[in-house]
Amino acid sequence: MDFELNMEQREIVKAAREFAEGEFDPQLAMELEKAHQFPFDIRKKACQLGFIGIHFPEEYGGQGYGIFENALIVEEFCRRDSGIGSAVVLSDFSSEIIMRFGSDAQKKAYLPKVASGEYISGGGYTEPDHGSDITFMNTTAVKDGDTYVINGSKTFITNGGIARFLIVLCQTDENASPTYRGQSTFIVPTDSEGFEAVEIEDKMGLRMTSTSEIYLNNVRVPAENLIGKYGRGFYQVLEFFDESRVEIAAQALGIAQGALDRAVAYIKERSQFGRKIAAFQVNQHKAADMATRVELARLIVYKAAWNYDKGRIDPVLTSMAKMTAGRTAVEVCDEAIQMHGGYGYIMENEVERFYRDAKITEIYEGTREIQKNTIASTLVGRFK
Amino acid sequence: MEKIAVWVEHRQNEIRDITFEMLGKAHQLVGDGGQVIALFLGDPSQKGLLDKITPHAHRTVAYLDSNLKDFEPLRYQAAFADIFEKVDCQLILMGQTAFGMDFAPAVAARWEIPFTTDIVDVEVDGGLIAVRQMYSGKVSAKVSLKEADKMLCTVRAGAFPAEDLPTVSGEVQEITGAVEGDFSARAFVEYLEAAVGDVDITQADVIVSVGRGIKDADNIPVAQELADALGGVVACSRPVADKKWLPKERQVGTSGKTVKPKVYIALGISGAFQHQAGMKNAGTIIAVNKDPKAPIFGIAHYGIVDDLFKVVPALTEKVKELRGWGNSDK
Amino acid sequence: MDIIVCIKRVPETAEADLVIDASKKAIDTDGLVFSINEWDNYAVEAAIQLKESVGGTITVISVGPEENNEVLRRALAMGADEALRLTDPAFEGSDAYAMAKILAAAVKDIPHDLILTGVQADDDGFGAVGVALAQMLGLPYAALVTDIQLDGETLTVHRELEGGLEEVDTLKLPALLTIQTGINEPRYVSIMGIRRVARKEIGVKGAGDLGLSEEAVGAKGSLSRIEELFFPPVGEGAEIIEGTMDEKTEALVKILKERGGIA
Ligand SMILES: Cc1cc2nc3c(=O)[nH]c(=O)nc-3n(C[C@@H](O)[C@H](O)[C@H](O)COP(=O)(O)OP(=O)(O)OC[C@H]3O[C@@H](n4cnc5c(N)ncnc54)[C@H](O)[C@@H]3O)c2cc1C
Ligand SMILES: Cc1cc2nc3c(=O)[nH]c(=O)nc-3n(C[C@H](O)[C@H](O)[C@H](O)COP(=O)(O)OP(=O)(O)OC[C@H]3O[C@@H](n4cnc5c(N)ncnc54)[C@H](O)[C@@H]3O)c2cc1C
Ligand SMILES: Cc1cc2nc3c(=O)[nH]c(=O)nc-3n(C[C@H](O)[C@H](O)[C@H](O)COP(=O)(O)OP(=O)(O)OC[C@H]3O[C@@H](n4cnc5c(N)ncnc54)[C@H](O)[C@@H]3O)c2cc1C
Numbered sequence: 001m002d003f004e005l006n007m008e009q010r011e012i013v014k015a016a017r018e019f020a021e022g023e024f025d026p027q028l029a030m031e032l033e034k035a036h037q038f039p040f041d042i043r044k045k046a047c048q049l050g051f052i053g054i055h056f057p058e059e060y061g062g063q064g065y066g067i068f069e070n071a072l073i074v075e076e077f078c079r080r081d082s083g084i085g086s087a088v089v090l091s092d093f094s095s096e097i098i099m100r101f102g103s104d105a106q107k108k109a110y111l112p113k114v115a116s117g118e119y120i121s122g123g124g125y126t127e128p129d130h131g132s133d134i135t136f137m138n139t140t141a142v143k144d145g146d147t148y149v150i151n152g153s154k155t156f157i158t159n160g161g162i163a164r165f166l167i168v169l170c171q172t173d174e175n176a177s178p179t180y181r182g183q184s185t186f187i188v189p190t191d192s193e194g195f196e197a198v199e200i201e202d203k204m205g206l207r208m209t210s211t212s213e214i215y216l217n218n219v220r221v222p223a224e225n226l227i228g229k230y231g232r233g234f235y236q237v238l239e240f241f242d243e244s245r246v247e248i249a250a251q252a253l254g255i256a257q258g259a260l261d262r263a264v265a266y267i268k269e270r271s272q273f274g275r276k277i278a279a280f281q282v283n284q285h286k287a288a289d290m291a292t293r294v295e296l297a298r299l300i301v302y303k304a305a306w307n308y309d310k311g312r313i314d315p316v317l318t319s320m321a322k323m324t325a326g327r328t329a330v331e332v333c334d335e336a337i338q339m340h341g342g343y344g345y346i347m348e349n350e351v352e353r354f355y356r357d358a359k360i361t362e363i364y365e366g367t368r369e370i371q372k373n374t375i376a377s378t379l380v381g382r383f384k
Numbered sequence: 385m386e387k388i389a390v391w392v393e394h395r396q397n398e399i400r401d402i403t404f405e406m407l408g409k410a411h412q413l414v415g416d417g418g419q420v421i422a423l424f425l426g427d428p429s430q431k432g433l434l435d436k437i438t439p440h441a442h443r444t445v446a447y448l449d450s451n452l453k454d455f456e457p458l459r460y461q462a463a464f465a466d467i468f469e470k471v472d473c474q475l476i477l478m479g480q481t482a483f484g485m486d487f488a489p490a491v492a493a494r495w496e497i498p499f500t501t502d503i504v505d506v507e508v509d510g511g512l513i514a515v516r517q518m519y520s521g522k523v524s525a526k527v528s529l530k531e532a533d534k535m536l537c538t539v540r541a542g543a544f545p546a547e548d549l550p551t552v553s554g555e556v557q558e559i560t561g562a563v564e565g566d567f568s569a570r571a572f573v574e575y576l577e578a579a580v581g582d583v584d585i586t587q588a589d590v591i592v593s594v595g596r597g598i599k600d601a602d603n604i605p606v607a608q609e610l611a612d613a614l615g616g617v618v619a620c621s622r623p624v625a626d627k628k629w630l631p632k633e634r635q636v637g638t639s640g641k642t643v644k645p646k647v648y649i650a651l652g653i654s655g656a657f658q659h660q661a662g663m664k665n666a667g668t669i670i671a672v673n674k675d676p677k678a679p680i681f682g683i684a685h686y687g688i689v690d691d692l693f694k695v696v697p698a699l700t701e702k703v704k705e706l707r708g709w710g711n712s713d714k
Numbered sequence: 715m716d717i718i719v720c721i722k723r724v725p726e727t728a729e730a731d732l733v734i735d736a737s738k739k740a741i742d743t744d745g746l747v748f749s750i751n752e753w754d755n756y757a758v759e760a761a762i763q764l765k766e767s768v769g770g771t772i773t774v775i776s777v778g779p780e781e782n783n784e785v786l787r788r789a790l791a792m793g794a795d796e797a798l799r800l801t802d803p804a805f806e807g808s809d810a811y812a813m814a815k816i817l818a819a820a821v822k823d824i825p826h827d828l829i830l831t832g833v834q835a836d837d838d839g840f841g842a843v844g845v846a847l848a849q850m851l852g853l854p855y856a857a858l859v860t861d862i863q864l865d866g867e868t869l870t871v872h873r874e875l876e877g878g879l880e881e882v883d884t885l886k887l888p889a890l891l892t893i894q895t896g897i898n899e900p901r902y903v904s905i906m907g908i909r910r911v912a913r914k915e916i917g918v919k920g921a922g923d924l925g926l927s928e929e930a931v932g933a934k935g936s937l938s939r940i941e942e943l944f945f946p947p948v949g950e951g952a953e954i955i956e957g958t959m960d961e962k963t964e965a966l967v968k969i970l971k972e973r974g975g976i977a
Contacts, residue, residue, distance in 0.1 A: 395875070400876075457855070480841070481876065482857075482858055482873065482875040482881075485841050485845070485857050485858060485892075486845060486855075486856065486857035486858065486873070487845075488842075488845075489814075489841075489842040489843075489849070490845050490846065490849040490855075492937070493814065493845075493846040493850055496937070498937035498938060499811070499842075499937060499938065500809075500840070500938045501841055502839065502840070502841065513941065517839075518837060518838050518839055519727045519732060519836075520727070521946065522727060522732050523732060523741060523943050523944070523945060523946070525940050525943050525944075526941040526943075527938050527940055527941065528938065528939050528941050529937065529938050530936070530937050530939075532937075568886065569854035569885065569886045569889070570855065570884070570889075571883060571884045571885075572883055573881075573882040573884060574881075574882050575879055575880065575882075576872065576879070576881070576882060577878075577879060578877065578880075579878075590974075590975050590976075596728070614975060615976065622895065622896070625896065626895045627896075627899075632878070635878075638877075639874050639876060640877070640878055641877065642877065646973060646974035647970060647973050647975035649975075654728055667973060668969065668973040668974075668975065670966065670970075670975075671952060675729055676954075677732075679946070681952040681954070682947070683951050683952075684952040685951065685953065686954075686955060686966070687953070688954070688955050688962055688966070689954060690959075694959060695962065698962075698963045699966055699967070702963045702964065703967060706967060706971075
């Protein structure tokens with residue numbers, strides 16, 4: 001048992017911190033937030049320095065580290081700025097499906113370009129009628145010669161408006177039983193004819209990230225864009241969730257830590273009733289509780305990441321990590337705003353944004369309830 | 385301490401102020417009956433500069449050599465070696481300046497002279513205790529020097545006043561130097577005058593100056609808006625110029641400009657002495673800094689301990705209101 | 715071109731509340747974040763840029779405990795080739811002069827055309843190690859360097875003087891330069907860099923390995939000693955304006971009006 005980061009991991013944390021402190025400027029964040037702009041320049045620099053795709057194998061343009069090291073970067077980036085951090089770290093979203101299940105040719109064609117910053121990626125699973133339950137997809141892919149023709153729509157797709165390609169989960173056999181055995185994933189270039197992304201303009205948080213509705217109207221992709229085995233799409237996506245949930249958990253952890261940092265700094269600065277508000281024990285206790293919760297979240301997130309890299313893929317632990325970190329982020333941000341009083345409620349203030357950005361971590365990549373279902377079904381078994 | 389030698393620092397045919405500051409302190413330290421010795425190395429054509437020095441030194445040792453017009457450390461050291469034995473003193477003072485920082489540690493190392501640098505005070509009571517600052521002025525240190533025939537300190541510019549120098553009837557000892565050897569390993573080429581920018585901060589009545597606390601180039605407009613409202617200009621501390629957030633001509637301090645506006649507003653500047661040297665004579669100094677212990681509060685007339693990003697926009701707003709520039713879309 | 719860069723690990727203190735420790739000779743560094751001395755970071759970058767243009771090797775050296783590996787590894791990840799840490803109980807209490815002796819003993823064994831140090835350390839700030847080191851090694855040197863051009867065996871450098879004035883000098887290699895901040899834009903550490911040097915060993919040498927006697931270094935080998943630290947009286951000049959933000963800015967406007975601050 002060893003709770004220390006190793007030397008390289010500590011160096012990665014430091015490098016990520018220095019980069020984030022140097023580049024993620026609060027004023028810039030505010031402008032991007034208001035303009036709903038993706039931080040393209042910062043992402044490009046992050047890619048050049050190897051922060052994105054750190055967990056891709058070296059031969060595919062990555063750095064050959066694990067999802068643990070990726071989680072460390074995600075944590076540091078989101079700690080410094082929930083908005084810029086989230087946008088940057090999500091810019092390779094779903095590329096892991098290619099990495100884990102794709103052919104060598106697919107990996108070579110896409111992963112190096114994602115890591116280098118040329119491509120932004122995304123994944124389309126959610127549909128207007130299928131969110132938590134993706135066992136059946138209305139989006140279909142039908143083979144036609146050496147192409148597949150895709151029709152349907154997806155919603156809430158991160159990077160939908162800026163990605164170069166999306167991984168799209170389609171129903172390839174509507175009669176399969178169970179239905180999810182008739183699903184497959186495809187690489188869909190966003191410049192394909194019949195592909196349309198419509199930006200969902202107003203959302204609570206993640207305002208520097210593009211979130212879109214996707215319309216696929218007779219989109220033709222070459223047959224070699226099928227990822228892995230025909231009919232295995234659902235399984236791939238579930239397995240992908242085992243690692244993507246760790247990333248989202250790390251995002252939540254970073255946001256929580258960032259809110260805690262700001263709250264502690266604020267109570268030491270603000271005076272009321274003739275003394276610093278840090279002198280009120282209630283604020284000290286709040287800080288202590290928040291710090292404890294953040295540390296608990298860190299322990300489980302790190303454990304889940306570490307396990308994954310050891311090849312022990314454990315959906316229960318991953319779900320626990322995501323659920324814990326997400327709740328921690330929301331509650332710590334809530335308390336951070338409380339400690340800031342009225343100033344915390346104002347948009348000029350970073351904790352306000354952290355709060356809004358925190359909430360998504362309890363929704364996407366499986367809601368909190370879905371995580372509980374996953375944990376419970378293993379713990380208690382399935383009851384109908 | 386009976387005998388103290390002061391290194392006469394000159395450049396481009398001018399004696400630098402630090403020399404007089406050191407002469408003043410030296411007089412105070414030797415007291416009545418002691419001796420202040422001025423050490424001058426230079427070109428024979430620069431002899432006229434001595435007129436300003438000799439009245440304030442009991443003895444002036446002038447080593448004149450036609451190759452010593454501009455500072456070249458290797459050549460200067462060789463010249464100094466010629467007279468080192470003849471300079472009978474217990475303490476040598478040099479400036480903690482671009483000259484002294486390039487010369488003093490080498491002299492000390494060559495002759496193993498106990499030394500310390502950048503002192504702001506010195507006491508002689510048995511041994512020598514120098515006071516110097518550390519951690520950018522947040523902490524002071526008393527430093528003792530090992531007992532020796534000669535000691536050396538470099539003195540911070542502005543640490544001692546140059547006024548009211550005692551006048552003594554000093555003798556001049558002229559030595560015609562002939563430093564031999566090949567010193568081309570480090571050769572002086574030329575001076576480069578500071579670039580002139582679009583804004584001349586030395587002419588401004590109101591300066592809003594930003595330090596590292598401004599955090600990023602993108603935040604400069606926060607200060608610019610205040611400066612605009614006040615009818616002033618924006619200047620900066622060194623890190624801001626180093627990072628190219630503002631051009632070098634806007635830098636205030638020893639290696640930048642010296643300014644004397646009516647009002648100097650220091651935002652997120654800790655107040656390192658190199659910065660202070662450039663602005664301490666401003667009419668009114670106002671500092672905004674999060675850290676109540678920042679040395680800038682030591683020389684400011686008014687201070688606000690708070691986040692500049694809260695204070696400045698609020699202040700700008702107030703000034704605009706006063707001017708009737710109120711925000712129309714408000 | 716073979717370059718040696720001397721780097722120090724220092725606490726970040728600009729925004730920290732400093733506490734003088736019980737010995738009264740040092741500050742309490744518990745809880746402070748340490749990093750590479752700012753000047754030295756510029757020096758490392760300067761070395762890397764020279765190496766990128768003419769080739770060669772870069773060796774970074776730091777005197778201090780195992781924690782100093784942090785800054786050495788950082789410099790390796792930025793682009794240095796070798797790292798050496800000098801440590802020995804005998805080094806304790808070294809002043810700038812003794813520090814220069816330690817470094818001089820170490821660089822003698824390493825091929826070098828150029829040695830770079832920072833102008834000064836962020837913490838103690840003696841601003842003396844580089845020039846003293848040059849003297850001990852008998853190298854031509856220049857302090858406060860803000861620009862470096864290399865032409866064969868000759869360096870043309872700019873030195874920063876007072877008031878924005880600069881001086882141009884030429885130096886013959888081998889030489890030593892003390893680097894001033896702002897000379898370049900130090901790069902970020904990349905993950906590629908960290909990976910490249912992950913298995914790199916950092917050499918360690920003590921007084922014995924360097925042929926230094928215990929008397930030559932540390933407090934015994936020093937010419938000066940820190941006797942006591944104390945807080946300078948601050949705030950004596952400034953009248954601190956208190957109150958709500960509104961009251962504070964109101965007071966400021968009044969002062970500005972009175973003092974000619976509204977031009
Ligand atoms: C516990 C303790 C006790 C001390 N006691 C004394 C004392 O009694 N007397 C005293 O004078 N000082 C003392 N010091 C401080 C002393 O060790 C200084 O670090 C030393 O005097 C060098 O001065 P500086 O760091 O200001 O270097 P500067 O001359 O300001 O530094 C210039 C450059 O020298 C190089 N350099 C400096 N230090 C190192 C290093 N460690 N490794 C590699 N390169 C380096 C860097 O390139 C740096 O940019 C003490 C320090 C500690 C922690
Ligand atoms: C900003 C943003 C970005 C997103 N990015 C992507 C993306 O890139 N790719 C993508 O495919 N999707 C993305 N999503 C979609 C996201 O994954 C879904 O919104 C999420 O999975 C929930 O699905 P739903 O919205 O349909 O909610 P529903 O499934 O309708 O859930 C509504 C409520 O019912 C609960 N519930 C549902 N089923 C159960 C059950 N069995 N037991 C208990 N409670 C249950 C849920 O927990 C929730 O509280 C994104 C969403 C947002 C808001
Ligand atoms: C040879 C030499 C020459 C030099 N010449 C010069 C020179 O000409 N001019 C010069 O300026 N420096 C010069 N320096 C550098 C000098 O030593 C200091 O390093 C420098 O002045 C520090 O700049 P700073 O105060 O902006 O930064 P720091 O010392 O880092 O201080 C930043 C300050 O901002 C405060 N702060 C941070 N955030 C906020 C916020 N949100 N609101 C309010 N306050 C905040 C912090 O509390 C801190 O006090 C020189 C150094 C050397 C060695």
